[in-house]
Amino acid sequence: MPPKGKKYCCICSNYRGKIVEKKSVTLHRFPTNDRVRRVWIQRCRLIRSDYKESKYNLLCSVHFVGSCGPSVAHTIPSIFPNKTFKTSCLEEVILNEDLDQGKCAKTSVEQPFVESNYPIHHDGENGHDNTFKSSESVLDVSLSLNDYAGLPSPIHKSTYRHQYTQSVIDTRSIGTQTDEVRSPIFSTRSTQTEITKSDGSSQVNLPVLTYEDICSDDQKLLFYTGIPSKDMFEAVFDEIKEDATSRTTRKGGKYSGTSGRPRSLRLIDEFLIVLMRLRLGLLLEDLAARFCISVTTCGDVFNQWIDYLDSQLSFLIMWPSREVVDSNMPQVFKDKFPATRVIIDCTEIRTETPSSLQLKSLMYSDYKSHMTWKSLVGISPDGHVTFISDLWCGSISDKQITKETGLVELCEPGDAIMADKGFTIADLTTPRGVRLIIPPFKKKSVKFSKRDVQQTKDIANVRIHVERQMERIKNFRILQGVMPITMSKRASKVWRLCAKLTNLQPPLVLDK
Secondary structure, three states: OOOOOOOEOOOOOOEOOOEEOOEEOOEEEOOOOHHHHHHHHHHHHHHOOOOOOOOOOEEEHHHOHHHOOOOOOOOOOOEOOOOEOOOOOOOOOEOOOEOOOOEOOOOOEOOOOEEOOEEEEEOOOOOOEEEOOOOOOHHHHHHHOOOOOOOOOHHHOOOOOOOOEOOOOOOOOOOOOEOOOOOOOOOOOOEEEEEEOOOOOEEEEEOOOOHHHHOOOHHHHHHHHOOOOHHHHHHHHHHHHHHHHHHOOOOOOOOOOOOOOOOOOOHHHHHHHHHHHHHHOOOHHHHHHHHOOOHHHHHHHHHHHHHHHHHHOHHHOOOOOHHHHHHOOOHHHHHHOOOEEEEEEEEEEEEOOOOOHHHHHHHEEOOOOEEEEEEEEEEOOOOOEEEEOOOEEOOOOHHHHHHHHOHHHHOOOOOEEEOOOOOOOHHHHHHHOOEEEOOOOOOOOOOOOHHHHHHHHHHHHHHHHHHHHHHHHHOOHHHOOOEOHHHOOOHHHHHHHHHHHHOOOOOOOOOO
């Protein structure tokens, strides 16, 4: 039984959303074009003698060629339960001019409905005759063919992509209004277009979302990419684009702009794909639908760019000199912890369970009660990431990961490292003349002194910034949830790249 509240076809028992031959049924209103509407009504009456005309009637997509509803090539219904018509467009259609009164007027041969591959709208009431040109979108055509909107004003016509020239209109839902209205940004239907790229190649399938759609709004740009402004985005892209063509190619030159098959997307849109996957955690299937490429191509683009960006954007995380740290140190550190060189902490990312028993024991985290990867993060007193380690197995201790990453060796005598109580690394720092700032430990049966309480508060008030920075990194949603074990080869690169991008955001610690 169909769900309650569903709308049905006026000819058969199909309802919207019903699956027929592995396709979802859509319902379409009768067109407002007078001649096309009369042909629809005539064929409905030939099938059902009791058919009554109503403005609420809907015809399902199954009655059209391909079960996709009306299109430019097939504007009228031709497939019915007990009869299939030879013609599916207005060419050579025999139309009775007065079916309601039972009169047999002269039959006429309809003028071709399709001219130069685009539909012509004949409006019998107001005498308009408009040809839809290649620059008009499907939305413009649909609005013009329905009487509730009238003819669109030129200044309101869709500028779907102002920098491109549209060459072919999507052939679905022309001349009718579908019962559902979908947002064009998230539609999985690709609009056939052709754009010319800087390397001379052409892109046929235009993505439903490109850089130009989001660059004018800084909030939208931050949402999709994690980069706070257009100027910063273009500065980063200018830094990497020179070598991107040659270094983001696959073996055999499939994505090379000079040899082999041309790229499916522009460089800036490939860069956008990578940032959207990092920031929003989108699946490859979702990105492939948005950018009108195959899932395999999307995966290759992501993997190649991750390898490239990991080395090309290495300048975003650098170990600063003592002078640089002092010149940018907030006043709260100058007053209480002026020797602080770096604030460190560890964080973990959940991942899938590996099949190897040995890896299971190495990756299991008692703290998270899950399989995890672990990383050491270090920030300067002003909040910028100055040190980021690779991802290690989740069972490694804070002390061991600090020792293995060589963080202490980067510090100079007289520097101070601020950390949590778990970093019992005094045996590593003291021989190098580096001070360790951690909260005091409570002794058995001895209460904290007032000095110990105050010291704990002071350290907690400034050490919290490393927690805030790790939250910024994990706002890249690819790191949230459970990361697939298949990403293990590039997991460290993904982690480091997310950390690098956070350094493009405004300062974390504001000096009042």
